[in-house]
Amino acid sequence: TKHVPCVRVLPLTLNSLAGFLAARWRVGLLVLATALVWMAHYDRWALENWQLPTNYTGDAPEVLAEMRAAADGDIWPLSPKVIERLGAPSGAHWNGYPTPDKPLLLLVGGLAHSIGLFAAANVVLLLASVSAALAFYFVARWLRCRWEWAWAGALLFAFTYHSFHRGLGHFSIAFSWTVPLGLLAVWLVAQSRRLEWRSAGAVVCLGSAVALGVSNPYNLFFWGQLMGWALIAQWFDQRRRVNFAIGIAAIALAGVTFFLSHIEVWLYVQEPEGMPLVARNYAGTEIYALKPMEMLIPPTFHHWDALAFFGHRYVRWSVWRGEAYLPYLGVIGVIGLLWLGALTIRRILARRPLPGQALSAGWLVAYATVGGLTNVVALLAGIQIFRATNRVAIFISALVLIFLVVRLARFTSRWPAWSRIAVALGVAAFGVFDQVPMGLTAAERAEIASMVRSDEKLGREMEAALPAGAMVFQLPVLGFPEVVPPHRLADYELFRPFLTTSTLRFSYGAAKFRARSRWQRDLENASAATLVRRLEAYGFAAVCLNRKGYEDRAERLLKELSALGYDR
DSSP, X not given: OOOOOOOOOXXXXXXXXXXXXXXXXXXXXXXXXXXHHHHHHHTOOSGGGGGSOSOOSTTHHHHHHHHHHHXXXXXXXXXXXXXXXXXXXXXXXXTTSOOOOHHHHHHHHHHHHHHOHHHHHHHHHHHHHHHHHHXXXXXXXXXXXXXXXXXXXXXXXHTOHHHHTTGGGXXXXXXXXXXXXXXXXXXXXXXXXXXXXXXXXXXXXXXXXHHHHHSOHHHHHHHHHHHHHHHHHHHTOGGGHHHHHHHHHHHHHHHHHXXXXXXXXXXXXXOXXXXXXXXXXXXXXXXXXXXXXXXXXXXXXXXXXXXXXXXXXHHHHOOOOSSTTTTOOHHHHHHHHHHHHHHHHHHHHHTOOOOHHHHHHHHHHHXXXXXXXXXXXHHHHOOOSOOOGGGGHHHHHHHHHHHHHHHHHHHTTTSOHHHHHHHHHHHHHHXXXXXXXXXXXXHHHHHHHHHHHHHHHHHHHHHHHSOTTOEEEEESOOOBSSOOOOTTOOTTXXXXXXXXXXXXXXXTTOBTTSHHHXXXXXXXXXXXXXXXXXXXXXXXXXXXXXXXXXXXXXXXXXXXXXXXXXXX
16 A cells, blocks of 8 residues: 555634734734835825825935836846946946845836836835834744734834935835844854754745845845854854854855846946946045944934934034934834843853843944944955945844843733733834934925926926937036036936936936046037037937036026027
8 A cells, every 4th residue: 555644734723713814914014004104204195195206316316217227127137237328329337336136126117117116116115114024023023022022123123213214315225124034044043953954944044145145235244244153153063063054055145146136247347447436445434434322312303302402412512423313223222222231241240141132233333333343454454345334233223122022022921911012012103203203394395396397397398309219418417426516416416307208318327437438528618519519420419408517507508509509
């Protein structure tokens, strides 16, 4: 008789079914609560508001340009990054300009075809908060934290000041969902006694490694350090060699994924002898290093004047500031940090093992703090690309919040269910209100709407007047990326006509320090007659100038063009 394996079927009881449905409802309510907070902050209650970006100045136009390029099909993994409608006439070759989070850009590109670019950007920004909440909730539940405290911690982490306040301008940094998963992977490798190749823990380790490899390089950089310490710990523990092997595999997988995600930087680079598009220096590693004090300092625009007072004092008295306020942990986070510090001191005095969160946070602070190891490495080894080590604050936030919710879950374990839930919700509400910055005023939102509507009108008029594929030369001439714009012109502002058109090609966006863009500089100070003659010879159909880039608002150039018969 053929052997048939025995399969044990667990009986479906009302209690198990209720538990399954309750777990689903809790996750659903977490997603809903996160979405409502996000929508309230950005005033996205009306459908027409979804067609406006959350920000339209600073780095936001550059991020939106990458999203538009993805929608046009110009950004794909393992492919050369040439933006066909920018850098006319030869296209903008951005192979030397690293672009993380390509899967997210592809998602935006796909959504943009059906709901529009700005709405797609809003949806993905909302996803940043929702994904952070879900990842934290998953990790907290894995660590046996009660659901109400896991739920509260997830909301707090979703709106951690460091990541949420970045917004559209720092699109990649706003996605922090990989951080709690990466920390869980580190702890599994360092301490788990049940980590096997075919276990859920191995899936977490390898899956988080892939996610970190394709996302923000800063998160990968900090995670790699922690995983390295976990491997060192396992090297001296011969009982858990599988942990060591899985940790090695995770780091290797993250490295390979990162390399493949940015392969165009090495594989398709043009003019390898040219200057780098993104330059960093030692001074930046001091300016943008972590100042531990800033983890405790509320912003000047805090909801409560009593806390904003400290932010104003910090601004008045400090000189060496980089990204001030962004490391702020929030009141709840600061309480968790103090609790963790007190417990660590007690353990040291009692000569007991230190909490894992304290070891991780201690190393990260020692590395990232101004004057710390980050400056030693930058000065002696010349590794300056990771200059903004204040961004380690998102790891410290995750460590502190995980420690806090696990401790609170234990502390309240014998309380009645209603009191545990009430206190957890109260902590979450207080913490979110403290961490979420003040939103834009009605006047500021109206200004964004006016700018977008104006750009859309200009785009329609240009596409109506020019044939499809026509090339437009933009003035003043600016390189890309990271240049100082002249007069009142904002950096990346010249991307705006590109965002609101779909058939025209623009000269802006060509990589600086490259032969393909050098000819534009040659025309920068040319007379109007020479400019027109050369541009027509190259095949350009129009000149689009931004008057904010000229001291005289381009009056002289406009008069010269008018004298040549170009009144439009």
